Amino acid sequence: MFWQPKIEKMPPKSLLEIQTRRLKETIKNVFEKNTFYRRKILEKGLRPTDIKKVDQLEMLPFTTKLDFRENYPFGLLACSMSKVVRLHASSGTTGDPTIVAYTRGDVENWTDCIARCLTMTGVTEKDVFQVILGYGLFTGGLGFHYGAEKIGATVVPSATGNTRRQVKLMRDLKVTAFTSIPSYTLYLAETAKASGIDPEKDLNINSVSCGAEVWSEATRRRIEKEFGCKAYNSYGLSEVCGPGVAFECSMQDGLHLWSDHFLAEIIDPKTGERLEVEEEGELVLTTLTREAMPLLRYRTGDLTKILDGPCNCGRTHQRIGWIKGRCDDMLKVRGVNLFPSQIEAAIMGLEGVGNSYQILISRREHLDEVTVEVEATEGSWGEGESSTEELAERVRTEIRAVTGLNIQVKIVPPSSIPRVEGKVKRVVRGDVETA
Ligand SMILES: [Zn+2]
Structure with a gap:
């Protein structure tokens, strides 16, 4: 199932045309509206018009987590505050949190990305979808909430905490799909059993989407066995929007990264050199449609690889592998x-x-x-x-x-x-x- 079939199945050539146009617009935009990026681009000896093709991306400077901290809170903003409709923040373990701003257009694009992801895993308007993720400054809860609601699913915003109640709601409200953190998903299964509920027989779960933590194929199989459902891998990060950056399709063979919104590169985390397809390294993302806080070559700190070849589901957007961990892990x-x-x-x-x-x-x-x-x-x-x-x-x-x-x-x-x-x-x- 497709949410935006025309875009999701777009021929690679047309996708490249969109990426090229949007990349040029993004560079022009940050150069004109953001002093941090203007300085970074000039330091590289570049003019915005020097970048004409996607494969010239490497000429652009990186953006790092440190840049967010040093420009806290609004130094990376590329629009006026009157255009900003929402702020989120990532939990900084040290120092200032990372503030991320969204225009109305950013929220709409983000919502569509989540709607694509969930539709891809079979969620429809007939589903009852429980969001077992933090609401508030953390992007997980609200991100999934709006995406599932846009599809027309019945959303249960149960957020985090009170595990017994989570399970009770899951049973009583006949929840058919949910999203949570992988380790907590297993804890939900344990809690259900301790309350005399068999998660496979007494619940009606068809699919669960898990992310925000490093996990593996082995844990996926465990979750699928516990709930008698399919478990899908979800990837995102607050700096870029939140969840919905990349997600598994029904093939469960890599995560589609929405190539009309993000450009992905893999680099050697030590040297910053670009690596080839199927080579493992640090994921670097450039946003193509973000209005409030566009990012050029953001170093995510996450280790993965870009997978080779097309996917059998028919989507043309490139795929990344499981996140192996953070570079500093x-x-x-x-x-x-x-x-x-x-x-x-x-x-x-x-x-x-x-x-x-x-x-x-x-x-x-x-x-x-x-x-x-x-x-x-x-x-x-x-x-x-x-x-x-x-x-x-x-x-x-x-x-x-x-x-x-x-x-x-x-x-x-x-x-x-x-x-x-x-x-x-x-x-x-x-x-x-x-x-
Ligand atoms: Zn696919």
Whole structure:
């Protein structure tokens, strides 16, 4: 199913024409209306008219998270405040939050992007769609809310918190699709079971859209099994608009990135050099239709790749792979690069492993030492010590197969790792030990 079939199935040549026109307009716009970008462009020795083609994108300067901070709150604005109808902010862990402004046109485009995403996963006006994401300054709740409403679905804006009530609403209101964070989606399933509700049999869920956290194919299969539904991967970031930047179609083979609104590049995060299709690196996005805060070559900090070839669903918009992690999530263990997502992919597919895990890091002699705490399922924990020993060995073997590293594994009781009603913290850094 398509929300905007003409655009979604547009021949690549026509799509390129639109991208070229919009890129030129965006550059002209920021040069004329934003002093930060005017200075950046001039520093590169460029005039706005120098960029005539999409493949000249590399000549333009990067924009970073630091630029948002240094220009807090409105230094990246490219229109007058009277045109701004909404502000969102990302949770800055340090310093000022990142402020993002939207014109009416920006909100409309964003809403259409979400409507495309949800339609692609089968959501229609017949669905009851629960939004289990934060409302407010965080973009997730309102983004999905307006997109689902535009399709005509019945929206249940239950936001976050009160997990038992979330499940009760899901059952009583006959919810058919929802969006949430992947770790919390598994927690919803656990809570349902604890309240005597079988998520697969007693609920009517057809699809769930998950994002805002690094997860893997293994967790997807787990969610699909728990709810007896399809689970789709959702990608977005507040600086660029929020959710709806890229999303999986029914093929579940990469995320379509809406190429009429965003230009994607993959670069080497260390050198800034452009990488080829199918090469893994940092995703860089240029917005093509943003009016309030257009961005040139924004370094997302997210690691992924652009996938090669067309998709069988008929959409011509390019696809990106699963987000492997943030560039700064990388751990160095005995000289080997390790991403938490690799641990996730290794363990979440194993029989006997429960729904949560933690990666504990300690530093010894300037090296990261890693212990993975893995929850057992009720079944595997109940069978006693020899069974948990056997599980630990299987987990170790699988992690070694995926990462090449021998990592300490500790099996812990089911539901013993604290559950959170928001983004889960998988990596916990312990005290620094000095030799
Ligand atoms: Zn597709």
